[in-house]
Amino acid sequence: MDMAMMCGLDELEALAMSPGGSAASAATAAATGSEDEGDLRRGPWTVEEDLLLVNYIAAHGEGRWNSLARSAGLKRTGKSCRLRWLNYLRPDVRRGNITAEEQLLILELHSRWGNRWSKIAQHLPGRTDNEIKNYWRTRVQKHAKQLRCDVNSRQFRDVVRQVWMPRLVERIQAEYSSAAGGAGPAAAGDDAAHQAAPAAVAPATTTASAPAAYHHHHGTYGGGYQHAADYYSYSEPGQAAPAPPAAAMSPDDTSSALRSSLTTDASHGAAQQQHHYYHTAASAATPTNEGCGGAAAGSPATDDVFAGTSWSELLDAVGREDDGSSSKIGLPEFEFGDFEDNLWSLEDLCLQQLC
DNA sequence: AAATAAGCCAACCGCCAATCT
């Protein structure tokens, strides 16, 4: 288990300075960290504990977490040790911002499987289920809230599929373009941890398919937009799309994923080509308005700003009712700044198309 | 500069399924 040794002291100390493991909080934890309850510690991990765990796993491997915790001299539950290792100390854990490609993959896979975080995480090597879950809760749900949608509502999913994901594809494409001739898109987040990730075999909970998915994901740098589009469109039901990346959809989950979470309305036909979204709104979804936008339905939405643009048409299309009426979904009067982070990029979208 | 709010994320909890004894 020499892979654990990849996580050196320096790195551990650096980790310890991260928010969750700051020296201050560690000290606080040591002070408050309940030595009382069965002599088990809780709260943030200290550098010393991390070292104990890493060194023990390096020497003996992982598994049997309860006995591991005892043998390593850690006053922690086995569960806590396992979590700390998997989510933080494992050498192939990838840190840093979620890249556009990862966002795209998360959105796509979540549309298939829902809150199956661990399953989704298997397709984002180096990312933990916890991280993806946090990403979803903090970023995605935030935008659903801004749109006054329930994050699980049909309409929000339509917005994701018809606005967000195509936008991400475009962004990825732009990254490829800007990096043409180079080693790859700089914005793809190729930090050191990222580079190291494929070499490390994810232990225990990471399936064999994950590294392969990674290779599909990142091994096509330089291939251009087409591959990014593959991400977005692969395995769409009824779609004559390029063959799905084998690793991205492992045999055991493909059928169930297709059976379960994907709906088969017109919006998925629209998913076949991302450019379609921008040039025609004819492939409107048929949202049911569940959990969405009622309070804001009377608002003027964003017509004044987006009138006559494909963006406006797009939102209009997304919000079209089943009965064919053209009522909006009640998108709030968001401002550009509301979406200034790297998810929606409404700002640059609008600058590009309107301003 | 201080107070407050919002964002973020590591860690915990409870539940369940698989495995072990």
Add this chain to the structure above:
DNA sequence: CAGATTGGCGGTTGGCTTATT
């Protein structure tokens, strides 16, 4: 086969950091 243990998962929370007022 039954009970205990372990591992894994998704949901939730607490506290730190950052942004805003």
